[in-house]
Amino acid sequence: xxxxxxxxxxxxxxxxxxxxxxxxxxxxxxxxxxxxxxxxxxxxxxxxxxxxxxxxxxxxxxxxxxxxxxxxxxxxxxxxxxxxxxxxxxxxxxxxxxxxxxxxxxxxxxxxxxxxxxxxxxxxxxxxxxxxxxxxxxxxxxxxxxxxxxxxxxxxxxxxxxxxxxxxxxxxxxxxxxxxxxxxxxxxxxxxxxxxxxxxxxxxxxxxxxxxxxxxxxxxxxxxxxxxxxxxxxxxxxxxxxxxxxxxxxxxxxxxxxxxxxxxxxxxxxxxxxxxxxxxxxxxxxxxxxxxxxxxxxxxxxxxxxxxxxxxxxxxxxxxxxxxxxxxxxxxxxxxxxxxxxxxxxxxxxxxxxxxxxxxxxxxxxxxxxxxxxxxxxxxxxxxxxxxxxxxxxxxxxxxxxxxxxxxxxxxxxxxxxxxxxxxxxxxxxxxxxxxxxxxxxxxxxxxxxxxxxxxxxxxxxxxxxxxxxxxx
Amino acid sequence: xxxxxxxxxxxxxxxxxxxxxxxxxxxxxxxxxxxxxxxxxxxxxxxxxxxxxxxxxxxxxxxxxxxxxxxxxxxxxxxxxxxxxxxxxxxxxxxxxxxxxxxxxxxxxxxxxxxxxxxxxxxxxxxxxxxxxxxxxxxxxxxxxxxxxxxxxx
Numbered sequence: 001x002x003x004x005x006x007x008x009x010x011x012x013x014x015x016x017x018x019x020x021x022x023x024x025x026x027x028x029x030x031x032x033x034x035x036x037x038x039x040x041x042x043x044x045x046x047x048x049x050x051x052x053x054x055x056x057x058x059x060x061x062x063x064x065x066x067x068x069x070x071x072x073x074x075x076x077x078x079x080x081x082x083x084x085x086x087x088x089x090x091x092x093x094x095x096x097x098x099x100x101x102x103x104x105x106x107x108x109x110x111x112x113x114x115x116x117x118x119x120x121x122x123x124x125x126x127x128x129x130x131x132x133x134x135x136x137x138x139x140x141x142x143x144x145x146x147x148x149x150x151x152x153x154x155x156x157x158x159x160x161x162x163x164x165x166x167x168x169x170x171x172x173x174x175x176x177x178x179x180x181x182x183x184x185x186x187x188x189x190x191x192x193x194x195x196x197x198x199x200x201x202x203x204x205x206x207x208x209x210x211x212x213x214x215x216x217x218x219x220x221x222x223x224x225x226x227x228x229x230x231x232x233x234x235x236x237x238x239x240x241x242x243x244x245x246x247x248x249x250x251x252x253x254x255x256x257x258x259x260x261x262x263x264x265x266x267x268x269x270x271x272x273x274x275x276x277x278x279x280x281x282x283x284x285x286x287x288x289x290x291x292x293x294x295x296x297x298x299x300x301x302x303x304x305x306x307x308x309x310x311x312x313x314x315x316x317x318x319x320x321x322x323x324x325x326x327x328x329x330x331x332x333x334x335x336x337x338x339x340x341x342x343x344x345x346x347x348x349x350x351x352x353x354x355x356x357x358x359x360x361x362x363x364x365x366x367x368x369x370x371x372x373x374x375x376x377x378x379x380x381x382x383x384x385x386x387x388x389x390x391x392x393x394x395x396x397x398x399x400x401x402x403x404x405x406x407x408x409x410x411x412x413x414x415x416x417x418x419x420x421x422x423x424x425x426x427x428x429x430x431x432x433x434x435x436x437x438x439x440x441x442x443x444x445x446x447x448x449x450x451x452x453x454x455x456x457x458x459x460x461x462x463x464x465x466x467x468x469x470x471x472x473x
Numbered sequence: 474x475x476x477x478x479x480x481x482x483x484x485x486x487x488x489x490x491x492x493x494x495x496x497x498x499x500x501x502x503x504x505x506x507x508x509x510x511x512x513x514x515x516x517x518x519x520x521x522x523x524x525x526x527x528x529x530x531x532x533x534x535x536x537x538x539x540x541x542x543x544x545x546x547x548x549x550x551x552x553x554x555x556x557x558x559x560x561x562x563x564x565x566x567x568x569x570x571x572x573x574x575x576x577x578x579x580x581x582x583x584x585x586x587x588x589x590x591x592x593x594x595x596x597x598x599x600x601x602x603x604x605x606x607x608x609x610x611x612x613x614x615x616x617x618x619x620x621x622x623x624x625x626x627x
Contacts, residue, residue, distance in 0.1 A: 062572060
């Protein structure tokens with residue numbers, strides 16, 4: 001209980017204090033890194049508790065269940081909370097070792113972590129929305145980091161599209177309350193079975209659209225390339241590695257945990273949309289020239305794998321979806337951070353990231369791809385397997401196109417000039433390179449020793465299955 | 474922002490009403506906080522009432538004019554931060570007592586010290602924190618929309 005509360009209190013209080021200080025001072029930037037590290041440590045303690053003793057849950061204010069707001073940490077929630085906190089920590093450290101350019105940046109990163117922790121660790125639909133908005137508002141401001149024309153444009157696009165997404169989400173929350181009369185996730189999961197099918201599907205579609213907008217899935221991806229390509233690399237890493245987790249977690253929690261029947265009902269649609277994302281993202285990534293833009297389209301393609309895995313469902317599919325979300329977030333964080341730096345060491349780490357996205361053995365991406373392929377084989381669909389192979393081949397192609405243009409043709413200024421103007425010059429900071437190399441090593445170690453990650457995602461899928469079974473009883 | 478007194482600025486009626494409304498809006502806000510819990514009212518609504526009065530002043534006098542008339546508005550960022558801190562402390566202090574967060578003191582069925590209608594309990598201090606946060610943030614927003622900081626030379 002204490003760890004669960006501290007996971008909210010530490011980043012929240014630290015973020016509030018930091019956001020009023022001048023983040024351009026080194027001491028403040030490093031304090032934010034320390035606060036994020038402390039958050040991560042608390043989450044690790046909480047994760048150990050959850051994995052050993054099952055879900056940690058309690059009601060605020062000591063109220064009876066159904067009156068107070070439920071805070072709940074299960075394996076799925078702590079997995080995503082750990083992942084997002086690590087990504088934010090890496091981005092904050094990466095910016096702190098070079099130079100923070102805006103006074104609110106470190107504080108907002110910590111507040112973003114507080115919002116993300118809150119939404120991953122709540123058992124209440126409306127509380128989820130509150131923390132979701134807290135994280136998104138921090139993200140809107142972070143997108144403008146750098147304050148050049150390109151970043152401001154990205155921030156306007158990101159904020160307007162995602163506010164629409166949040167509005168759809170709020171409508172779905174209101175609809176849920178209207179049809180079930182409760183907002184506690186476990187009660188909603190039970191009562192949704194008695195709701196008229198059309199109303200339940202309408203609410204479920206609302207949630208699906210809202211999370212797809214966050215995640216940047218195929219028909220809702222239109223905002224994503226401009227935003228990811230024009231923000232600064234550290235922010236792009238946070239958006240793709242931490243904020244996009246809201247979408248993946250939401251699809252799993254609401255889709256597989258609450259609206260299980262509706263998910264089964266619409267499985268084919270999800271798989272088709274996921275496959276469309278994979279192919280669309282891959283093909284458009286090959287056609288782009290700026291590395292950041294290629295990575296943005298790659299992000300659209302990669303989340304398709306998650307949706308396919310959710311669509312197929314079952315213990316194997318859900319575990320694959322969790323595993324792939326984790327792997328994809330780490331890959332994207334690494335790759336977006338490498339767009340800011342140059343040097344042979346960084347070229348090496350880029351190759352690790354590229355192999356991981358494509359799913360080539362030594363990197364952790366192989367484990368993720370393997371899980372998704374198993375899911376496709378389980379679904380007995382040769383078309384799906386072929387599409388997944390096609391997506392992987394495309395990702396190998398566009399990532400090595402970037403590698404060739406950016407790292408081999410480094411002296412050829414003509415090629416990279418267009419990208420450099422928008423993002424500021426490349427830094428050659430040794431410490432930033434050290435952070436990127438450390439992240440690449442994590443990806444390699446994860447690939448060589450995948451058991452902990454596999455066990456974690458299996459536990460997360462089990463916690464979802466337990467929730468759904470609890471509802472069925 | 475149009476300068477006050479120019480022919481296209483708000484009329485004198487708007488300016489006078491804006492000044493006159495400020496006092497009553499604070500009174501209404503205090504009433505909303507004090508009579509909450511058993512009747513309609515809370516810190517957020519109270520904060521919005523005062524925030525709207527501040528915004529009306531900015532419309533009538535211009536952001537700079539409003540700040541000259543009410544120098545206290547310059548402390549808005551600090552007020553917002555202090556309010557958020559007060560709300561957090563009121564919410565999370567039970568952690569130190571090993572109780573669930575947002576447990577309030579005095580608890581249900583315990584004796585509450587009252588000052589007039591105001592009941593002194595942590596739920597009220599939480600709402601005062603929310604009130605300060607909302608007023609501070611609305612004031613900062615109005616200020617920023619009227620005259621954005623030139624922090625980033627482009």
